[in-house]
Amino acid sequence: MDRRGPTLEDVAREAGVSRATVSRVVNGVRNVDPGIQDLVRRAIERTGYAPNRAARSLVTRRADTVALLVSGAGDAFAARVFADPFFGRIVSGAVAFLRGRAMHPVLMFAESAPARQQVVDYLRQGGADGALVVSLQAADPLPEMLYAAGVPVVLFARPPEGLPLAHVDLDHRAGGRLAAEHLLARGCRHPATITAPQDLPAGRDRLAGFQEALTRAGRHGAPAVEGGFTVDSGAAAMLRLLDGHPEVDGVFAANDLMAQGACQVLSERGRRVPEDVAVVGFDDSSVAVTCRPPLTTVRQPVEKMAAAMAELLAARLQGAGPEPERLLFRPELVVRASA
Amino acid sequence: MDRRGPTLEDVAREAGVSRATVSRVVNGVRNVDPGIQDLVRRAIERTGYAPNRAARSLVTRRADTVALLVSGAGDAFAARVFADPFFGRIVSGAVAFLRGRAMHPVLMFAESAPARQQVVDYLRQGGADGALVVSLQAADPLPEMLYAAGVPVVLFARPPEGLPLAHVDLDHRAGGRLAAEHLLARGCRHPATITAPQDLPAGRDRLAGFQEALTRAGRHGAPAVEGGFTVDSGAAAMLRLLDGHPEVDGVFAANDLMAQGACQVLSERGRRVPEDVAVVGFDDSSVAVTCRPPLTTVRQPVEKMAAAMAELLAARLQGAGPEPERLLFRPELVVRASA
């Protein structure tokens, strides 16, 4: 268990120079004679030297690590997160940016009060220099905790009211409009919607945008049933919609999983998609492709957004002004078979 | 950006004791007067002290962090990983064990050569004390690299030939047998299989177990087509099976995604599942539930296995003998509608 390896001192001795010189070579500082650089590099090779992170970060006050926090609640939280390709896209985007910046991305989960506390402690103790956080619940205490701890943070989605935190977000309202406009353009006369949980600002915005576009087209009061982002909740909502409004010929589901649930119910009830009822999803997740029929859906530029988060954080860590920034992204419609 | 907080020294001054005493309180060492403990705790409260990880780990030579490495290759690797609930279960299991052990789990991806190198460096530099690794490709260089770097490692699945690394694994052969026996018990007379990639030991074992059970029952030479773990590959394999062996009335797919693909093709070809063709999957992933019909499938006790991995690693870090251990787990059959 004694993994103590060679130190700078050892390399210095081996190369016949001082610790400082080796340090300069390791950190790529100029002002080192090319010949000596070579000497040192060979000594590093021979000794198998690897710098000690702890020692380095003790003096630089940086961990060169950023935490990617996925926050939410509930049992089997990780299982749910991993069932949703959405997070994969966020991770891909963030990781892509951080690599090459010599910043190690580490993913952590904050699914319960103790887990949250551990994560906050980890950051307060300097385990990472800052955090990118993706929050799944409306009233998530994590952003506030991180803010209070003075940890540099960038959020995916709007921060809770009153918290001045940097963030990136989608123009959800525009997304809702996109869906409505597409359904109308296809000739739907009785559009309805399966909404996201309405305690989420994003959920309210998608609904508002949808209604706004309908209103603008002279249609009022489209039926709306609230779902819970899962396939089952989408199926249940579709059943209620069908029972209460059998004339429905177009449905906007606030995410793809619910859209899939809706499609299943429709097909069980003998309604063809899209001929009898057109369905539009949201997210362009992988189920949009595997769903039968493949889903027409509103796509968020998630990777770009995640990369932007990472960039915002990096800038902040470099000492850019502390004013929290905000970046808003535009959704686009991906047309497939379902609408 | 200067997040320098209060130090042990500050707390000591505030409490009117020495650094050493504060350190003892923080680390829960006995032999500290209860009155003084209180004093110190209050001082910590007042100052908002948080120990500095770097300083601590510099002296203890431990990061109190373990890396959860997901290794594989390809574009949008993270996206693929996040589409598969399997990883969620691994993460859940490992995280559940590590919490409460005061070990921070950090998830990292090694999807390309540079990423692999970064991850290995991170560990060599003491960013984490050890690694739990889940490898997705047959010839993954990561385990070997970690072994060479002297990093304590526990693998999910069998290590490459000749590498003496601790690991947990499923008895895949038993899984294949379970599937075959179930199909036979249902009365299938013409069972076939869609296999996992045969360069994976697990893939070979599942097939071998399947064939073994059939042979034992007096049935030889069941048709087998190799798939690639995806829905599409399962669909393609099912097509080939149907074309070459129209009499097939039972299919064992080596994972649930392929089973789903098979079900889709069967239904498109007018075969009812399970009446005309029974289908058994593998993994008991979330698609097993959402699939129509829901899949009968071979379940791995993934959470238990992951927790065991973490436990093995923890033991190793505590200085347990360096002989790599191996733990083999038994699969079980989950019966749903498809077979």
Place this chain on the structure above:
DNA sequence: ATGAAAGCGCTAACAC
């Protein structure tokens, strides 16, 4: 039971 003091391995002034 508590304190004093010696480093852990590294970077960054500061001399030369």
Place this chain on the structure above:
DNA sequence: GTGTTAGCGCTTTCAT
């Protein structure tokens, strides 16, 4: 261009 040196904040003997 290179070496010397002073810490970074903490744990841990060793005295007391």
